[in-house]
Amino acid sequence: MDVFLSEIPEEGLHLEGEFPPAIFELATEDPIRPAGPVHYEATIFAFEEVITVHGRLSGPFELQCGACLEYFPYEADFPHWSSELDREPDQESFDLETLVREDFLLNLPSHPRCDEYVEGRVCPKADLVEEFSDEADAPDPDSPRPNVWGALDEWKQ
Numbered sequence: 001m002d003v004f005l006s007e008i009p010e011e012g013l014h015l016e017g018e019f020p021p022a023i024f025e026l027a028t029e030d031p032i033r034p035a036g037p038v039h040y041e042a043t044i045f046a047f048e049e050v051i052t053v054h055g056r057l058s059g060p061f062e063l064q065c066g067a068c069l070e071y072f073p074y075e076a077d078f079p080h081w082s083s084e085l086d087r088e089p090d091q092e093s094f095d096l097e098t099l100v101r102e103d104f105l106l107n108l109p110s111h112p113r114c115d116e117y118v119e120g121r122v123c124p125k126a127d128l129v130e131e132f133s134d135e136a137d138a139p140d141p142d143s144p145r146p147n148v149w150g151a152l153d154e155w156k157q
């Protein structure tokens with residue numbers, strides 16, 4: 001969805017709407033799965049050298065737990081969304097859809113744990129991961145970093 005810079009008044013342009021989950025173009029095995037349309041509210045200013053966008057992003061997702069690898073529902077809500085784009089000298093427009101997609105992907109938690117976000121949930125692999133993180137906190141700086149993912153692979157077999 002192109003926003004034309006010539007249509008942005010000095011007092012800012014307010015836009016509000018939804019994009020379908022398809023804008024994310026993610027593979028089904030991606031740790032992030034959009035679960036419905038995403039909503040945006042944006043106030044856009046076009047300055048000489050930058051374009052600023054601020055407002056709110058929200059939408060339903062399913063995220064993959066970094067420990068047990070199961071997907072859990074996550075309602076994204078970023079009420080203080082703000083972004084800045086460099087303005088090229090001949091630039092006439094920018095794509096709001098791309099900006100919204102990238103900012104969701106940037107703001108969603110990376111390596112989330114299901115029990116941090118789902119009330120009452122006990123992650124079946126939590127003990128395993130915690131055991132290794134405790135070792136990582138050991139004072140000996142020469143000790144190799146434990147391979148948590150390798151341990152998870154062994155667990156699965």
Ligand SMILES: [Zn+2]
Nearest residue numbers: 065068114123
């Ligand atoms: Zn989990």
